[in-house]
Amino acid sequence: MSAYNFAYLDEQTKRMIRRALLKAVAIPGYQVPFASREMPMPYGWGTGGVQVTASTLVPEDRLKVIDQGADDTTNAVSIRRFFEVTAGVETTTEADRATVIQTRHRIPETPLQEGQIIVYQVPIPEPLRFLEPRETETRKMHSLGEYGLMHVKLYEDIARHGEIATTYAYPVRVGKSYVMDPSPIPKFDNPKLNGSPAIQLFGAGREQRIYALPPWTPVKSLDFEDYPFDPSRAAGQCALCGSTSSYLDEVITDDSGGRMFLCSDTDYCARRVQEGA
């Protein structure tokens, strides 16, 4: 793989991405346009996250890659292998030993620590996109802090369903400024965004946007006083480790309706099993 630079991207590209990252960290929640490159994996597979990780990695890093909370889902395997080959960095499945964690759709159950970087793969960075398809309009709405449309949407959900019917990619407000898409994590994970000691970086490759939450940033899930935010989870228990507080995946076990719940975070679950929980 010597034909390619450390962590695949050339240094010029990394510099361009690092500039975007610095700007993103300086303006929490603001979507910074960046000249996303074609990567050797398709758009939608995490090209934004991969570019951010590639620009963040140094040879001493220890990398963890998860998809749906698991280290051994196919795409997590593929991305981890990509960095093993192109960067030769050490990899790990243990959340507390990793210095950089690239994730799709989950935040680890193990609390993040100071000094860690978590990189989220983002499909649609614009929280207002499904209310207003035009980028020219949504950028204007952000710059004017015009988020009434979003509140109307949440209100209509309550009027129609009795609750806010958004269960993942649940919009948050960063400090007192931007409304931000937390990537399609389940809303169960939203509270972990708030005041996290880790640096949180978000990369959207196809949409050419980077945004960030520096450590200790206040992040609030949008709600109403009389309909407070509720981070729900399946009312069940992990069949392997017995956890009643982790986020669960439902697995169908036979063709007559049998099912069981398992922790979506495989590292958390395996360690609990090992510790004999």
Added chain:
Amino acid sequence: MYVAVKGGEKAIDQAHAWLAEVRRGDQNTAVLDTAQIRDQLTLACNRVMAEGSLYDPDLAALAIKQARGDLVEAIFLIRAYRTTLPRFGASAPIDTGAMTCIRRISATFKDAPGGQLLGPTFDYTHRLLDFTLLANGEAELAETERQTLNEPLARVSDILGKDALLQPEPSGNEEPGDLTRQPLAFPADRALRLQSLSRADEGFALCLAYSTQRGYGRNHPFIGELRVGHVEVSMEIPELGFSIVIGEITVTECETVNQFVGSRKQPAQFTRGYGLTFGHTERKAIAMALLDRALRWEELGEDDTGAPAQDAEFVLSHADNIQATGFLEHIKLPHYVDFQSELELVRRLRAEAEQ
């Protein structure tokens, strides 16, 4: 017991091995030579070069072979390779007026200086399957009077332009933007729009251009001129202080002549749409010209009829097949976590409704 959570790594290796095997196909048939693809599936290679934005017929042939003939996949391979290449600089603008044409037609004039040259075209073939080819035979090649137009040919648009019947295009020395180095922002100027359209998916460009012909942003196009041929690419070498020719490429250029009624300030005049693509890719070049013209409504003071082809943000944001196929196909990736949260919600709402 549930086992599917493990084994991703092994599954990927096995899938790749299987893929390699089916790519090769029946080992009793001869292996496909990339030179054969380059020379006999030229138009496929041309499309891959045009949408991959990389002029290299050998690599296009390799990409097609590796992609098992899936052209969008081949374009993706080329794009992913292209983005790793260092940039030495920019060439001088190519001079399509100095093109050695293998094909040059005008639909607006019966004859034009230099004449019409059909060249190697499907246009008047009868679409009857040639079973000789199926038997791997070849009809004897007839003697052809192979003609190329070596002399620089005046563009039909220049002829119209002389009488001010065709609106002149402003010329400028400003460096055009580069959408592979700067994220596309709106409004996008014409140079950027053309750049985006030139690498746009042929099918998307074709069908959107077709929609303008059927009345969704109609702009009455005629093919003023379509030319296909070879042009020299030259580059100024700073150490030398002058330009040298670094190669020759084949391109397709299409200029449409479109009706424009005129306004109080401007007398009636024809306007134009422009298409330029790598290789012999005329369907794409024509579609590009129609779309270019449709997107110029604002600059020409036309009405926004709400047609998709007039909406630059819509057209340019969705024209790239590598972006499109990636996002479309990514829904094959696991979404257990999101689906689980939706499942919980639907169950809860149903339970509440039953109470």
